[in-house]
Amino acid sequence: MKETVVITGGGTGGHLKVADAFIEEFHKRGFKVIFIGSANGQDPNWFEDDKRLKKAFFLDTKGVVNKSFFGKIKALMQIVSQVSKCRTIFEKFNISRVISVGGFSAAPATFAAITTVDCYLFIHEQNSVMGKLNEKTARFASEIYSSFLPQSPVKDYPVNDDFFDNARIRDELKSVIFLGGSQGARAINDFALKVATDLTRLKIKIIHQTGKADFERVKDAYENLGIEADVFAFTNNLPEKMNEADFAVSRAGASTLWELCANSLPTLFIPFPHAAKDHQYTNAKFLEDKGLCYLLREEELSKEKFIEILKKDNYIISKKLVDSIKYNAIESIVDDMLDKS
Ligand SMILES: CC(=O)N[C@H]1[C@@H](OP(=O)(O)OP(=O)(O)OC[C@H]2O[C@@H](n3ccc(=O)[nH]c3=O)[C@H](O)[C@@H]2O)O[C@H](CO)[C@@H](O)[C@@H]1O
Structure with a gap:
């Protein structure tokens, strides 16, 4: 019988999506999988009743970054108190492999892995700049995976796979998609509304993901503009x-960014300006340096610049994107992990 592995981490859709990919891959290979995340955040929505899991634990932990001094101390103390709980879980289920996808949800199980004899820790870092937890714990990991x-x-x-399966080389411009990441982005919503009339005049269809909080406002605004x-x-x-889209305007969260690449969809990235250590900017910069996307900060945005970008030959970018990422990353990562532990 195959052993039980622990997948830990979460907090936001970006981390959880990668956790989900690991759960699927280990489950497919016949391993038993335990998920350890936080009760505070999106983790339970994703994995509470997940049939692929042997067990899911949601611990009482909160983020440390962006807190006051006392808030940080409290959050750290909460994490420390959950480490021994994780060690008990490891002992009970005989855990020797822990895979962290980062985020504060990953802290207790990561520290437990480091302090447990014969337990291998693997880290998947999604962004171009390491998260706080990964930065502190990377040297204890058997391997760190990052694009x-x-x-x-x-x-x-x-x-x-669906993003690859739905890919196509863009050789015309009939529709633009606006994407704000898992939460939506007000700045992108406002920009879309600002250029909507021009796009309609150019006979370009608008597809727009607003995020939950801003949906009604944006929907009403399109109605008021008379735009379908x-x-x-x-x-x-x-x-x-x-x-369906021929061009995208998007935040530069890691998952969305690579999904757009897999889809061969030319994109103008507008990074979230308050992301930790400006990592969304450096995520997109990595692609921009290779001539694979456009990148503008919120304050650099203008209707004129955008229309100019749309008029460029984006067929070349779309074609180049085909080689920027391959199918089956998760299989290759898990193969590598199993070789090393
Ligand atoms: C504000 C912030 O700090 N955001 C971070 C967060 O972003 P966020 O959680 O937005 O992360 P990503 O852009 O990486 O992922 C969003 C995920 O939501 C999915 N999706 C989105 C919209 C939709 O309608 N349907 C849908 O399924 C996308 O396919 C994608 O897989 O985690 C990312 C990964 O660590 C980081 O790079 C981001 O910087």
């Missing part, structure tokens, strides 16, 4: 929406 690190043994990002756009708060079928 941005030159020394990573696997550089492809774990993207669902495909507006939604969140979709479970993003690959299909991307396939």
